[in-house]
Amino acid sequence: MDSNVDFEENEILELKKSTSDFGIKNDGTVVGQDTSEKTSEKTSEKIILLVKENPSISAKEIAEKLGVSSRAIEMQIAKLKKNNIITRIGLAKGGHWAVVGK
Numbered sequence: 318m319d320s321n322v323d324f325e326e327n328e329i330l331e332l333k334k335s336t337s338d339f340g341i342k343n344d345g346t347v348v349g350q351d352t353s354e355k356t357s358e359k360t361s362e363k364i365i366l367l368v369k370e371n372p373s374i375s376a377k378e379i380a381e382k383l384g385v386s387s388r389a390i391e392m393q394i395a396k397l398k399k400n401n402i403i404t405r406i407g408l409a410k411g412g413h414w415a416v417v418g419k
Contacts, residue, residue, distance in 0.1 A: 361393050365416055372413040
């Protein structure tokens with residue numbers, strides 16, 4: 318094997334080890350795991366506030382208001398539903414959100 322290849326593979330392994338406690342935000346910013354968790358909590362709190370203000374708000378509208386991806390909002394909503402903080406009443410279209418916890 319070429320020594321340059323070995324060096325590059327070792328660099329990659331070290332990089333993976335050193336970044337395992339980090340995450341990447343939607344804008345590409347690298348943050349520590351604690352920061353990611355805090356950001357997630359803040360996003361959940363913002364979702365709850367938006368749902369209280371407008372129970373018929375869609376995930377897409379929440380994503381647009383918060384400036385994050387629809388997928389990120391869907392994941393946060395799934396966590397909030399799993400933790401019995403919010404629930405969906407009625408159908409996906411025509412229904413509304415209700416804050417049941419917190």
